[in-house]
Structure formats: structure tokens, C-alpha cells
């Protein structure tokens with residue numbers, strides 16, 4: 433067992449850390465006080481400089497115009513980017529585009545890659561992913577109301593979606609729709625179809641208000657209606673009835689990206705707590721950090737972050753070695769473990785900062801509001817707990833229903 437970091441990974445870590453401190457962290461006050469939309473013109477310039485680092489869209493192979501990192505290498509980079517809410521966006525590897533790029537690379541036809549993947553990798557356009565529906569439980573991925581019916585040379589899509597991250601301003605959506613409602617295997621009923629957002633019948637109803645903010649541009653979560661949106665049959669991604677399988681393939685590496693981003697959030701959060709604990713005096717000569725309970729928070733956060741990082745890197749390694757399906761248990765384990773670690777680490781920092789923790793003078797309150805969703809999206813905690821427990825119980829001979 434070798435835990436040493438390769439020289440390549442060390443140099444990526446240093447390069448990204450230095451870029452983030454110089455170019456990205458100084459933008460945070462504007463993000464926190466004015467919102468994402470006001471920053472978009474400035475971010476365009478910073479993104480142009482990020483491109484020069486060779487780590488632009490680093491998860492994408494070089495032949496498609498990306499940085500060509502492996503999943504484990506990109507995991508390390510993702511932690512560094514996660515230290516700021518803007519990191520992934522600046523390097524064009526933000527959700528949901530990162531997952532859409534991966535799925536287009538793996539399953540897109542050459543024509544689909546030319547038309548949809550390459551402009552996404554170049555950062556000329558953004559995309560969104562529309563799967564979750566208001567009327568159906570998103571936790572049950574084989575139960576949905578949106579349908580796509582063949583009519584001549586087209587698919588005609590009807591349905592209602594919400595929580596489409598970044599839908600505002602997206603050039604296209606990847607839509608999950610039922611194409612064979614009668615399929616015996618419920619996991620073969622839905623397909624993924626690419627829908628340009630200027631297609632008549634695609635309507636962005638509006639942005640959901642999330643914890644008091646409707647956001648905008650990439651930082652938005654849209655409600656979308658497909659009312660008879662018509663796209664060519666050739667916009668089908670990866671084959672009819674393959675929607676669920678593609679979603680699983682999309683979410684495997686996607687959970688590595690999210691979890692390592694959360695490890696980055698945790699590291700920054702602990703850093704902010706420690707700086708505060710070392711300098712904030714409760715009485716003359718008595719820093720906050722002299723209190724045993726604060727020392728306990730610091731030590732517990734350090735231990736939990738360390739464990740989380742090792743778990744995620746192990747899951748990434750397993751995906752690289754054997755594929756996302758073989759690593760199903762590891763992926764579920766990290767998804768709920770790291771999301772809960774994130775919540776605890778942020779909570780300790782809010783507590784340690786006192787009133788300051790509730791202000792927008794640090795990114796902690798922003799993360800506290802935005803990252804609560806970590807325990808919901810890409811499978812709520814309970815779904816992943818169930819996946820893990822059922823696999824274990826199955827090995828004890830218990831009959832387990834899917």
C-alpha cells in the first residue's frame with residue numbers, strides 16, 4: 433500500500449492552490465454580497481486565465497480539449513477547487529456540466545460530441561440535466577411522468593421537471609423521459625434525450641427560490657416544462673431504455689467530484705475556524721482556542737476530514753480499476769458519509785465564529801445554506817444507507833427486494 437502522492441499530483445495541487453489564492457478567493461466578497469450574476473463578466477476573464485494553466489476541464493481527455501486527468505488526479509484537483517464556491521466554475525468542471533460532459537464522452541455519437549460536447553468543453557455554452565419531477569419522488573429513479581414518443585423522425589417530449597441546476601442560460605438539456613412504459617424491466621423504461629433549449633416546447637418556467645435566493649445563470653435551479661418539445665430521433669443518448677444505466681454511470685464519478693469538493697469545503701472551513709480560534713480573545717490573553725471544547729471541535733473535524741478524503745480516494749481508485757458498477761457500495765458509502773461530515777464540520781465552524789458565522793463576511797454561511805442539499809441530491813442519505821445495508825444483508829442470505 434503506497435499513500436505517497438505522485439510528483440504530477442503534487443504539482444497540480446500547488447498550481448491550483450496558487451491560482452485559487454491569487455485569482456478566485458479575492459472574488460468571494462463580491463459573490464457573497466452581490467451574488468453570482470454580478471460576477472459573470474469578471475469570471476469570464478478569470479476563466480480565460482484558468483484555461484492557460486492546462487487544467488481547464490481537467491476531467492476531459494486531451495483529444496477533446498480537456499486537461500486529461502484521471503479520476504483520482506481530478507479528485508485531488510477537485511478538493512483544491514472546492515475551497516471556494518467559485519473554483520469548479522472557473523475551471524469549467526462545475527456540476528451539472530461535468531456530468532453531462534462525461535456522459536457525452538462515454539455515450540455520445542461523433543455528431544452529438546461535435547455539436548454538444550465540444551462547445552461545452554470549450555466553455556462556450558452551459559447545459560443542464562432534467563430528471564427530477566415535482567409530482568414524482570426523485571428518490572425512485574424508475575418512476576416518472578415525462579414521456580418521449582416517436583413521431584416520424586422525431587421524439588415528442590411532454591413532462592414537468594424541476595431542480596434543473598443551471599437551466600437558466602443553458603444551451604441544451606439532457607432530459608430523462610419514459611420511452612417504453614411497458615418494458616418488463618422498470619430499469620429499461622426511460623431514455624436520455626438531448627434537447628436544445630431553443631426547441632419550441634421547451635420552457636424554463638422560472639428559477640426555484642432556494643433558502644431565500646432565486647440565483648441566476650449557472651447558480652440557479654430551474655423548473656422546466658416540456659410541452660410537445662420535438663427533437664430528432666438522433667438526439668437519443670446511448671440507446672433506447674438506457675436512461676437508468678447512463679444515470680448510474682453519470683453519478684458514479686459525479687459523486688467522487690462532489691465528495692472531493694466537499695472535502696475542500698471542509699478544509700477551508702476548518703482553516704477559518706482555526707484562524708479565528710487562534711486570534712479571537714474571549715478575555716485578554718485567553719484565545720478561543722484555549723478552550724478544550726474548541727480544541728475538541730478542531731481535532732474531530734481534522735479526523736473526520738482525513739477519513740472522508742481517504743474513503744473518497746479509495747472509491748475513485750476502485751472506479752478506475754473496476755468501473756462504477758463494481759464500486760457501487762463504495763460510492764454509496766462516501767455519498768452519505770462525506771455529506772454528513774460536511775454538515776458537522778460547517779456547523780462547528782459556525783458555532784466557533786459566533787455571530788460572524790451567520791454573516792456573509794466569510795463563505796461559511798453561504799456553504800451552510802447551499803451545501804445542506806448535499807444530503808439530498810444525487811441520492812438522499814437514506815437511499816444510500818439502504819443500498820449499503822441491503823448489500824450487506826444479502827450476503828447474510830436475506831432476501832432483499834430492489
Ligand SMILES: Cc1cc2nc3c(=O)[nH]c(=O)nc-3n(C[C@H](O)[C@H](O)[C@H](O)COP(=O)(O)OP(=O)(O)OC[C@H]3O[C@@H](n4cnc5c(N)ncnc54)[C@H](O)[C@@H]3O)c2cc1C
Nearest residue numbers: 561562563564569570571595596597805808809810812814
Ligand atoms: C440544490 C439541488 C440541486 C439539484 N440539481 C438537480 C439537477 O440538476 N437535475 C435533477 O434532475 N435533479 C436535481 N436535484 C434534485 C435531487 O436529485 C432530488 O431532490 C433528490 O433526488 C430527491 O428527490 P425528491 O426531492 O423528489 O425527494 P423524494 O424522493 O420525495 O424524497 C424525500 C425524502 O424521502 C426520504 N427517502 C427517500 N427514499 C427513501 C428510502 N428508500 N428510505 C427512507 N427514506 C427515503 C429522504 O429523506 C428524502 O430526502 C437537485 C436538488 C437540489 C436540492
